[in-house]
Amino acid sequence: MNSIIDLRSDTVSKPGEGMRRAMASAEVGDDVFGDDPTVNLLEERAAALVGKEAAMFVPSGTMANLIAVMTHTRAGDEILLGDQCHIFNYEVAGAARLAGVQSHALKNTEDGALDLADVEAAIREPNIHAPRNPLLCLENTHNRCGGAALEVSTMDGLAELAHRHGMQVHLDGARLFNAAAALEVPAARLARECDTVSFCLSKGLGCPVGSLVCGPADFIREARRNRKMLGGGMRQVGILAAAGLYAFEHNIARLADDHANARLLAAGLAELGVFEPNVPQTNIVVANVRRGSLEQWIGAFREQGVLAVPFGRGRMRMVTHLNITREDIEEALRRVRRAVEAVAV
Numbered sequence: 001m002n003s004i005i006d007l008r009s010d011t012v013s014k015p016g017e018g019m020r021r022a023m024a025s026a027e028v029g030d031d032v033f034g035d036d037p038t039v040n041l042l043e044e045r046a047a048a049l050v051g052k053e054a055a056m057f058v059p060s061g062t063m064a065n066l067i068a069v070m071t072h073t074r075a076g077d078e079i080l081l082g083d084q085c086h087i088f089n090y091e092v093a094g095a096a097r098l099a100g101v102q103s104h105a106l107k108n109t110e111d112g113a114l115d116l117a118d119v120e121a122a123i124r125e126p127n128i129h130a131p132r133n134p135l136l137c138l139e140n141t142h143n144r145c146g147g148a149a150l151e152v153s154t155m156d157g158l159a160e161l162a163h164r165h166g167m168q169v170h171l172d173g174a175r176l177f178n179a180a181a182a183l184e185v186p187a188a189r190l191a192r193e194c195d196t197v198s199f200c201l202s203k204g205l206g207c208p209v210g211s212l213v214c215g216p217a218d219f220i221r222e223a224r225r226n227r228k229m230l231g232g233g234m235r236q237v238g239i240l241a242a243a244g245l246y247a248f249e250h251n252i253a254r255l256a257d258d259h260a261n262a263r264l265l266a267a268g269l270a271e272l273g274v275f276e277p278n279v280p281q282t283n284i285v286v287a288n289v290r291r292g293s294l295e296q297w298i299g300a301f302r303e304q305g306v307l308a309v310p311f312g313r314g315r316m317r318m319v320t321h322l323n324i325t326r327e328d329i330e331e332a333l334r335r336v337r338r339a340v341e342a343v344a345v
């Protein structure tokens, strides 16, 4: 049992003994020269897992998305994306500053998708006054939409529309394997109609660092230039890639446990009458606070040893992950109940 039950994010998970052993014994080389056998193997397996030709290891999900945007576009282009998506809200406007593109944010539907009619209406006619629209960005699972898993039909429909208009599609699949587990479809099928996809090792898969950008071989070749430009070319990074290979073997199949724990947590929170949680499809619980201030609740939880994060006005987020057991969730609910009794609003 954990003394502090840290539900702020799945990024707080720590590598266990098996992963650390794999890292310590990794064969390495200089990856900027393409010489690191462990990175090469990770990239090969990652591409296969999401059904793409090639993949590239990068330090973070943010850099993965930025490189994808940069490689798909030219400065002065306009990308279409959801107003709740990570690229638009949490990546420090890197697409604007570093890729030089304008973002046209369309209202996300509650389930993390975009309305086909909205996307169609946003695509600009070719005109010397207008920016080009080479790229549509999607996110699956959708973080701000409570870890919603977008169905194959939704993904395919949006990609088909984009392709019909000559656009490419990038999928921010930071938690793609959570979506695949929830929907019981292969990750490769979810990403099939997307031209490129990124996913993170450092979230549900439990690695300390790392993300992958996957797509056609010529795209990944160009993406390597952009990674170098951004300072993301790393050297004996097989030590980190080994964690990813370990996670592919051990940490994908168990993601459904995190989803069951998130459902248990949400159901327990709902019973208290103070919080309005989503019914989580994956590992993210987002709860509106009905009474009292958000800061007060986050503080009251912390005093009981349960960590959550503010997630927009009057909303908090809690995320389950591989260091959180069912017993931890039961204990977290006992502590949250004590917090509610202590605050007594």
Ligand SMILES: Cc1ncc(COP(=O)(O)O)c(C=O)c1O
Binding pocket: 059, 060, 061, 062, 063, 065, 086, 087, 139, 141, 142, 143, 172, 174, 175, 200, 202, 211
């Ligand atoms: C949907 C999504 N995309 C991208 C990222 C960025 O990942 P990183 O924190 O590794 O930069 C996150 C991080 O939480 C995320 O939730």
